[in-house]
Amino acid sequence: MNRFSFHQKISRENTASVKWDRTKEVFGRSDVLPMWVADMDFQPPEEVKKAIEDRIAHGVYGYTYAPDSTAESIAQWLYKRHDWKIEKEWILYSTGVVPSIATAIKAFTEKEDKVMLQSPVYTPFFEMIKQNGRTVVNSELKLENGRYEIDFVDFENKLKEGVKIFLLCNPHNPGGRIWTGEELRKIGELCVKYDCLILSDEIHSDLIYKGHKHYPFASLDPRFAEIMVTCIAPTKTWNLAGIQASAAIISDENLRKTFEAEQHKQGFFTLSAFGIIGMEAAYRHGEEWLDGLIDYLEENKRTAAEFIAEHLPDIHMMEPDGTYLLWLDCRGLGLSDAELRRSLLDKGKLALEPGPKYGPGGEGFVRMNIACPNEVLAEGLERLKRAFG
Ligand SMILES: Cc1ncc(COP(=O)(O)O)c(C=O)c1O
Known part of the structure; x- marks a missing residue:
């Protein structure tokens, strides 16, 4: 029995939740069970709630900066959990990883420059490239x-044609794959070679199942760190997407200054009071809760795998590492994407x-989101079975 209350159902309806309150707009009906947007239906650790509540109780919400202690909490977390030693000065805050992707694209590329990704991948990777007038490779x-x-022959061929930034999703959304140290080294060597x-979008890097290990890409080789922006956030890990807080970690001073200058051009200087408080409390006090969460998700993953294997043999569930x-590979059902959607x-x-x-x-x-x-x-x-069984 998990000592945290992940089994407790909490209604999120009428909280302006994207996942729960926008199904009519996105799917055309409101009587659907939402298992889409990547947030969780759980409350964060008590310490995080309490820290935000205390700040709310204070009642004055003037301009706030992220104190040194926030950067310290991030550095301590990355060292303790991922064995990655960073300097506090390398951290730049951002309201989200997606805004950081946009900032990096604007800071380091010109219009029409090539930015590479690996599909299938998190949709805003495409969007940020296109909306900023750059070219998707x-x-x-x-x-x-x-x-x-990874098709490394294709990867290298594309780099040869002059790609300015490569957007890596690690762990990979939607596949749940964690790239190995060897794969990351190969990517790193090629990116160094072709300038x-x-x-590296590592927003999912704390959600790692037993027997797997996440390697912070920048920690593998100083030459990789020199050409890298790493994006992390407490928001997936502790279910805090609504407080909008993340960090871009950039060890190279020139890159960091260029990135920060771009943030300033957009008028961004700091996070909200609640973003700062929630972020620090999570990194400081969230570890035990996270271990409990991973156990719970592991159980959910097993339940889903067993159910699908038993009742839906034409669907193949990709086993996620994180x-x-x-x-879910539904190609065995022989339906078009429009038909899959209609049945669901x-x-x-x-x-x-x-x-x-x-x-x-x-x-x-x-x-399918199982959080x-x-x-x-x-x-x-059961609903999946009703749709396709
Ligand atoms: C790979 C990846 N990057 C970024 C995000 C969103 O980041 P943020 O809310 O910090 O912009 C998500 C959310 O699902 C994601 O899966």
């Missing part, structure tokens, strides 16, 4: 024995993310 991941692999900056996202919504009354949203290679897949009480998961799985 896609080195599509290969599916081998039900897992994603390509790396933005993240609370299940990437009309027959199953279940809102999942459609695979094509993640770019080429996402066709025939759907993404919910086990009772809700059981209901979601």
Whole structure:
């Protein structure tokens, strides 16, 4: 029995929750169980809630800066949890990882420059490149024995053509793959060789299942760190997306100054009072809760895998190394993406993310978020069965 109350159902309706209150707008109906957007239906650790509540109780919410202690809490966390030693000065705050991706693109590239990603991948990677007038270069991941692999020949060929930034998603959303030290070294060597900056989005890096290890990319080699922006956040780990807080870690002084200058151009200087308080409390006091969460998610993952294997043999669940996202290969059902969507919504009354949203290679897949009480998961799985069983 988990000593945290992850099994407790808390209604999120009427809280302006994107996941719960926007299904009508996004899926065309409001009677669906939402298992789409990547946030969790859990409250954060008590210490985090208490820190925010105390700040609220104070009642005066004037301009706030992130004190040294916030940077210290991040540095301590990264060292303790991921064996990555950083200097506090390397940290720049940002309201989100997506805003940091946009900032990096604007800071380090010109219009029409090439920015590379690996589809299928988190949709805003595409959006930030396109909306800033840069060119998307896609080195599509290969599916081998039900897992994603990097096509290094294609990867190098694309770099040769002059890519300015490579956006890496590690752990990978939607596939849940954690890239190995060896794979990261190969990527790093190629990016050094072809003079390509790396933005390593490590927002899911605390959500790692047992038997797996996340390698902070920048920690592997000082030459990699010199060409890298690493994005981390407490928001996935401790379910704080609504407080909008993240950090970009940049050890190279020139890169850091250029990135910061771009933030200032946009008028960004600091986080909200609640972002700062919540972030520090999570990094300082969130470890035990996180270990409990991972146990709970592990159980949810097992439940889903067993259910799907038993009742939905034509769906293949990609076993994630990390993240609370299940990437379900539904190609065996022989349905088009439009048909998958219609069955999920009309027959199953279940809102999942459609695979094509993640770019080429996402066709025939759907993404299911299992960060919910086990009772809700059981209901979601029944609905999945109703849709396709
Ligand atoms: C890979 C990845 N990066 C970034 C984000 C969002 O980051 P933020 O809310 O800090 O902008 C998500 C959210 O799902 C994500 O999966």
